Amino acid sequence: MEIANAKVDLRGVVPGTPGWEAARAVVTASMVAHGFVIVAHGDALGPDLQHAVFGRAMPELFALPPETKQRAAPDDAGVLTTGYVGHVHGMAWESLRVEDPTDAAGFRRVADLLWPEGNAEFCETMVSFAKTVLKLQETVEVLTLEGLGVRAESVRAHLGTLGYGVRLAHYGAPLNTETCVSLPAHCDNSMDTAVVQHVVEGLEVHLGDGRWVAVPPEPGTFAIVAGDLLRVASNGRVPACLHRVRTPSRRERFTAQFTRGQKVGVEVRVLDDLVDEEHPLVFNPLRHEEYSKWVYSEEGRKCEDPLKAYCGVGKGDGVAAA
Numbered sequence: 580m581e582i583a584n585a586k587v588d589l590r591g592v593v594p595g596t597p598g599w600e601a602a603r604a605v606v607t608a609s610m611v612a613h614g615f616v617i618v619a620h621g622d623a624l625g626p627d628l629q630h631a632v633f634g635r636a637m638p639e640l641f642a643l644p645p646e647t648k649q650r651a652a653p654d655d656a657g658v659l660t661t662g663y664v665g666h667v668h669g670m671a672w673e674s675l676r677v678e679d680p681t682d683a684a685g686f687r688r689v690a691d692l693l694w695p696e697g698n699a700e701f702c703e704t705m706v707s708f709a710k711t712v713l714k715l716q717e718t719v720e721v722l723t724l725e726g727l728g729v730r731a732e733s734v735r736a737h738l739g740t741l742g743y744g745v746r747l748a749h750y751g752a753p754l755n756t757e758t759c760v761s762l763p764a765h766c767d768n769s770m771d772t773a774v775v776q777h778v779v780e781g782l783e784v785h786l787g788d789g790r791w792v793a794v795p796p797e798p799g800t801f802a803i804v805a806g807d808l809l810r811v812a813s814n815g816r817v818p819a820c821l822h823r824v825r826t827p828s829r830r831e832r833f834t835a836q837f838t839r840g841q842k843v844g845v846e847v848r849v850l851d852d853l854v855d856e857e858h859p860l861v862f863n864p865l866r867h868e869e870y871s872k873w874v875y876s877e878e879g880r881k882c883e884d885p886l887k888a889y890c891g892v893g894k895g896d897g898v899a900a901a
C-alpha cells in the first residue's frame with residue numbers, strides 16, 4: 580500500500596453528494612485493509628488553529644514546573660486515567676488527559692489547577708480544537724460504518740453510545756538513540772483515535788505485510804487509527820491498527836490523541852447489521868472499562884491476541900486473527 584491511497588480530503592464532503600460516496604469508498608477500503616486512514620481538511624485544521632494549539636497552548640502547558648503539572652495528576656495513582664502523567668518508567672513522555680474536551684468545564688478544571696488565575700485562552704483553544712476534530716472524526720466513523728453496510732439509524736444509535744476524551748502528549752528526544760522509538764508498538768483499546776501531529780514525525784502504522792510506514796506530520800491532516808472496540812463493533816471487519824512512535828530526527832514533539840469509546844457502563848457489541856450467514860458473530864459483548872484493566876493484567880499481557888482471548892466467540896487460542 581502507498582500512503583496516498585489511505586488519504587481522504589473531507590473538505591466539502593457531505594452526505595448525498597458524489598464526494599460523499601467517493602470518500603466512503605476510500606475510507607472503508609483503508610479501514611478494512613489497515614485499520615487506519617489519513618484525514619485532510621486544511622480549512623478546519625488551518626494554520627491559525629494549529630499555531631494556537633501547538634505553537635502556544637501545548638508548549639505553555641508542558642513548560643510549567645513539574646510540581647505544578649503534578650497538581651493535575653490523577654488521584655488513583657498507577658492507572659493511566661484522567662489528568663497529568665509525568666515521565667513514567669523513564670520514558671521521555673508526559674501527557675495530560677481530559678474527558679469531554681468539547682465541554683469547556685473539563686479543561687477549565689485542569690486550567691484552574693495549573694494556573695493561579697485559570698487560563699481562559701488555553702481552554703478556548705483546546706475546546707475549539709476538540710470540536711473541530713470531533714466533527715471530522717464522526718464523519719469518518721459514519722463513512723466507515725455506512726461503507727460496511729450499517730443502516731443509518733444503527734449508525735446514529737451507535738454514535739450515541741460513544742464518549743470522548745483527549746490526551747495531549749509531549750515527547751522529549753527519544754531516549755533510545757538507536758531505535759529512536761519513544762512509544763512501543765500497541766493497539767489502542769478505544770473505538771478509534773484521531774492522532775494529530777505537528778511538524779515533527781513520529782507516528783508509524785504497521786501494515787499487514789510486515790512493513791512499518793511513517794504517517795507524515797503534514798499540516799491540516801491527522802490519522803484515524805482503529806482500536807479494539809471498533810474491531811468488536813465491526814465484527815472483525817476493521818482490524819485494530821498496530822502503531823508506534825519513532826522519531827529518527829530526534830526532535831521533541833507534541834501530539835494530541837482524541838479517543839472515542841463507549842461511555843462507562845455501556846456494553847460494546849457487534850453491530851447487528853454486520854452479522855449474517857456469511858459473517859457469523861466473532862465477538863461477545865464486553866465492557867470497555869473492564870477490558871482496559873484486564874488487558875494490562877498478567878493474564879492479558881501474555882496473550883498474543885488479547886481481544887480474541889477475552890471475548891472472541893469460541894475463544895480459540897487467542898492467536899487467530901478475527
Ligand SMILES: O=C(O)CCC(=O)C(=O)O
Nearest residue numbers: 748774781782824834836
Ligand atoms: O503520539 C503519537 O503520534 C501517537 C501516540 C499513541 O499512539 C498513543 O498514545 O496511544
Ligand SMILES: [Fe+2]
Nearest residue numbers: 765766767822
Ligand atoms: Fe496509540
